[in-house]
Amino acid sequence: MHKLLQRQLRQAQQTSSDGTLDLDTLLSLVGTAYDEIDRERRFTAHAHKVLRDEYAALTERQLKVEAEKSEAERARATAEAELFQQERLSLLGRLTASVAHELRNPLSTIRNTVHAIGEAAAMKGLDIVRQMSRVHRTIDRCDGIIGDLLDYASARDTVPSPIQLDTWIEEVIKGQKVPKGITVECRPGAPRAVVSIDPDRLRSALVKVFENALEVLVETPALAEQRVTVSTAIGDRFEIAITDTGPGIPPDILPRVFEPLFSTRSFGTGLGLATAKQIVENHNGDIVIARGPEGGTRVVIRLPIGTTKSAAAA
Secondary structure (H helix, E strand, O other): OHHHHHHHHHHHHHHOOOOOOOHHHHHHHHHHHHHHHHHHHHHHHHHHHHHHHHHHHHHHHHHHHHHHHHHHHHHHHHHHHHHHHHHHHHHHHHHHHHHHHHHHHHHHHHHHHHHHHHHHHHHOOOOOHHHHHHHHHHHHHHHHHHHHHHHHHOOOOOOOEEEEHHHHHHHHHHOOOOOOOOEEEEEOOOOOOEEEEOHHHHHHHHHHHHHHHHHHHHHOOOOOOOEEEEEEEEOOEEEEEEEEOOOOOOOOOHHHOOOOOOOOOOOOOOOHHHHHHHHHHHOOOEEEEEEOEOEOEEEEEEEEOOOOOOOOOO
């Protein structure tokens, strides 16, 4: 400030006739100097603000670029993992189909042989009904496992046709064998709903979910109530809900229930729910599983009001 004021004083003295300055002139010069300094201060503050804003914007753009780069890396890693999983499951599917077909033929031979042994034993008066029943149950279980493997490995196209939803579901449920002590209740909620589905494929998905609910109840016989409820509803989508009164699924296991080959049971393949999910998705639908409103487990199959898609396009 003092340099600016000195410069203005010299200029004023040079313009004065006698080289002296009165008080008013001096105060005016000081005021002018302060005004100039205030302008410089405001300019400097504005420049600093612009620089800070530019730096903040640059930092934000850099963080955004880094975040986008990280997201792209995660997406790439996820895509690679999914591709690896698809290739793995494709190989597993081909291997499974081959092994299942090779096992089903000798299993049929064993079934027929056991039946012949049972008839021969009965003709000779031997009581081996209990033992034969156990063998037949074991054969049926093995056959069911082979069926699960073939269902999951199958990638055939869906063949949709218009089906009256409630009537079809009741027929499917009535055709299932229900263990003693378990109550099955159907609650149709879409009496006039007609949905375009592949009845054979979707029946397989519905039966797998229904049987899974029955197996849970069989494994927990001490429950006060053993009931499976199958209900339907219609809104922007068709909904089929299967609810059981079992103990429910632990939260740490719930995210994995649709994983292929994952199972908490000592028997089975862990492909039942995975196959059901695959079939439902081939119908452009989805399937969700959560805790029921009164406990237990609730599985909801949601189907769009539209057409299905082929397995090849899925």
